[in-house]
Amino acid sequence: MRNVVIGFLGSQLDMGRRHGWRPTVALCQVDGFPVDRLELLYDVKFSRLAHTVRRDIAGISPDTEVLLREMNMEDPWDFEEVYTKLYDFARTYGFDEDRERYHIHLTTGTHVGQICWFLLSESRHIPAALIQTGPPRGEDSTGTFDLIDLDLSRYDALQQRFDQQTREYGNLLKGGIETRNRTYNDLIERIEQVAGISDAPILLQGESGTGKSELAERIYELKLQKRRVKGRLVSVNCATLKGTSAIPTLFGQRRSHTGQPGTERAGLLREADGGVLFLDEVDRLGLDEQAMLLHALETGRYYPLGSDSEVTSRFQVIAGATGDLAMLAGEGAFRPDLLSRLNLWTFTLPALRERPEDMEANLKYELARAERTLGTRVGFNADAAEAWLRFARAADTPWPGNFRDFSGAILRLCTLAPRGRITRAQVDNETETLKRRWRTSERDLDARLIAEVTQDLIDPFDVPQLANVIRVCRSSATISDAGRRLFAVSRESRSTRNDADRLRKYLARFGLSWSELRS
Template sequence: MRNVVIGFLGTQLDSGKRKRWKPSVSLCNQPDFPVDRLELLYDQKFLRLAENVRREIEVTSPKTEVLLRQLNLSDPWDFQEVYGKLFDLARDYGFDEDRERYFVHLTTGTHVAQICWFLLTESRHVPAKLAQTGPPRDEKDGPGKLDIIDLDLSRYNALQQRFDLLAREYSDLLKGGIETKSAAYNAVIDRIELVASSSDAPILLLGDSGTGKTELAQRIYELKLQRRRVKGRLVQINCATLRGSSALATLFGQRRSHTGQAGSERSGLLHEASGGVLFLDEVDELGLDEQAALLHAIETGRYYPLGSDHEVTSRFQVIAGTSRDPVHLTAEGRFRPDLLARLNMWSFRLPALRDRREDIEANLIFELARAERELGTQVGFNTDARDLFLRFARDPATLWPGNFRDFGSAIRRLCTLAPRGRITRAMVEEEIKGLRTGWQRAAGDGDHRLLIGILGNQAAEIDPFDRVQLAEVIRVCRTSASLSEAGRRLFAVSRTQRRTTNDADRLRKYLQRFGLEWAMIAE
């Protein structure tokens, strides 16, 4: 294959003003690097120098074809102009990689031109390696040195391994060091790592209560801190606690003039988050007035504290969390669509624990270690107790309505009550009984409200026995992506005893008994 080099004419170096060394000429005289074609980019003002260099190369390296390409630059230090003209050159060039190997000569041209060459070769707009020449230490040493640089980092195994290791470290940070196996959760974490490392835009975390939004927000902040995306602190607030007139003062601060009382001044959370991250948990609980003021502060970095005639500046990044669907809330007029559009640029839904059953054992190990740190003592399961708990935790009938909050609390109770640091089967049986009783009581209180909301007065005509069962079916449907998935969860045991399974059809017929359809429940 032919070696083709593209480079700028060195208006200073190629004139021989440095130890009579001319880089373009030296490049074509390298004994181990034959140049079949050199394309010199020159400005019209230096045409005579370009022709002199071509003639000299024809004498010293007669096998090298020299093509002069005129490229006029009004300002060779203007990045926009240089990059634009080199980009156009690359687009129109017509590279033939089957017959030719391409190189870019970096030694000549301004520093701006060198940066542009780096960008164009790294992005493969110019499919070339970089050639860097240098003068010889002594005239007897020949034409000087030549280094070839390939910007395809995938070819540098050691570098690639370091990048992969760093990416794993960031991913482990976001997962809290838990060896998760859930493909859906790992995909979410990988995407969050990319966004948090390269963007300052707001991040919206969606998911049921207890899925770990608060812990993940703290880890995102730690990642941003490591990647030097932020320098300030993490300020977090549960927006459900912001009520009445104090909500604006808590967020935006308050001057003494607002109340006239000494000691009433407040800096506000937005001021405290300057240079850092503001985490707004349950952001959908904010009132519409607070939402409007918050939107302005996020977009402009400026706001008015209560009682102040002067704007305050605070630049911060935002992470928001909600356990409800903000799109539905917007349709109901309870969440501003413009604030949702601002927060929703990067949104990530965290799967519930019931959808991550393959991660239950890893989270059990994590919760045990955390309980040991808190209690200051080593705790472990007896083998039969551990097997029983894992069977219960992984059972499709165990829906974990409180997600990791319920899971972590159960492990902490077991560890606290464990005699001599051992969790027994009897203790696990008692904990399982307590969990089921609590969940049934909580569900029972809401069964009537749930059915009234769907069936209206018709709910009173349903037997109490059917009422409990129907309410549970509706809850499973609302936490499933499709009728088939809901059927698989509801008939997880009986389906294994049937020759043919059509869970969706069984569920559809059950709902029809009460005049219900999937669409009515899914909404």
């Protein structure tokens, strides 16, 4: 395959003013790299030098064909002009990669020209490797020669380093926990890709206790490492922003609003300038605050309470939500325009019960955290660890509080461990305590849920079943979908499978209808 080299004429270097070394001529003297054709781009002002270089190459390398291509530049340091002319050159060249191997000689030309060569080769507008030459280092040397191929797949060490860095970022987002759940790991991988290159808002959804706050902190650390932000992380739980204190807490307050000294406040948005603002439980934010927040997100400006002039603050946003923001927007409890601004990148964290394969890794993590909190080493007896993991992974273990329940249980076990060892008896006692708490809480939640839709008295036997039906109906798009979910097992043994009709009849027993539950 023929070697073809494309490059600029060196208007200074090819005159030989640097130790007599002429890079374009020397390129054709490199042992083991025959130049079959040299495409030399030159300005008409240096026409005599170009013809001299061609004549000298013919003397030392008669097999090298030298083609002189006139390319005049009004300003060889003007990026737009240089890039446009090289782009037009590449577009009309007619590369034949089946017969020729192309190279770009970077040594000659301005720095702007070198940058343009790199961009065009990296984007494959010019399918070429890069050549960098240098002056001789010894008496018998014709100079240095380095071939740079931009196909990184050929550089295993570099590729491995990039892969290692990606793993490190993913490990950061996972808090050092070696998770195995595919859904969670895929989610973390996508967050790493988005947070590392985008400044757009990120919305973290999931049940309470799934780790949204911790993940927000890790996303901030990732952005800090990748130099996406310089400021600090400012966190606020929107559920605590109530009444007249909500707006000054977020947007600040001037002394003129009350006239009393000591009442001025900078506001959290101002504190987040240049950094990240984490709005936890953003679904609990009031409508007035939502409107002001939307304006601040879109313009970077807002009015502190009592101020006649706008304040500027540029920050990135991570929002956490437990509720369904789309449903809340449909009910008028959340602004659709703010939702559109926040949900460009939405990530839903899976519940702990959906990640049984991660229980052991999370147990090690929580055990190490409890040891740091208590200042002492604690371990599980073998039978105790087996019993705990069996309970934690069981399909009927609901983990309604997710990691809050899990972490609290491990801390209690470590605190009460005799001589630093957690026993089987302790685990059995803790699991019974958790079950008892969950049953009590579930009964209370079921009763409150049923009270929302009917004032009729319901037999205790029917309460948990009816509550589950209500939850399924509210989370299903259609009555048929809800019926299929509720009768998934029994429908297989029936000759007719009108699940929607069965669900209507069940609801009618309690004086309820599909439309009432959905409204």
